[in-house]
């Protein structure tokens with residue numbers, strides 16, 4: 001059984017992913033969610049990065065949709081079916097799209113200033129982002145690697161700790 005904290009986090013993510021707010025998530029919601037995200041970061045729909053993101057959307061839906069009836073998934077099913085497999089095969093890829101966007105100098109790592117400038121678009125204060133950065137940079141070397149990022153996604157989705165480092169993350 002999911003704890004209250006887990007249930008609340010999953011419901012929040014569900015709400016973000018149910019782009020058209022009809023109470024279920026389907027493939028189009030996932031595509032819309034990623035399209036909206038890319039446009040927020042001014043990434044052109046015909047760029048290689050956007051095409052890669054859309055391939056990821058398809059992969060995410062294949063995994064997520066298999067938990068529902070194949071065409072849509074309800075909130076109840078979604079909250080109950082969150083597990084390691086879904087995290088590894090849907091949420092890590094989804095947040096990897098986010099990683100690539102935040103890593104604006106494309107060196108394969110996220111610096112504090114990259115994270116601050118990305119998340120300020122979402123209205124987060126620089127102080128909050130810096131605090132999250134410190135928690136996500138586990139080895140304190142001044143950069144968030146992909147491994148550290150993935151770990152934050154796992155903790156956001158599977159940990160019942162409300163202060164787990166990934167709590168600033170999105171469904172992307």
Ligand SMILES: [Ca+2]
Nearest residue numbers: 018022024025
């Ligand atoms: Ca929907």
Ligand SMILES: [Ca+2]
Nearest residue numbers: 103107109110
């Ligand atoms: Ca970078």
Ligand SMILES: [Ca+2]
Nearest residue numbers: 137139141143
């Ligand atoms: Ca690090």
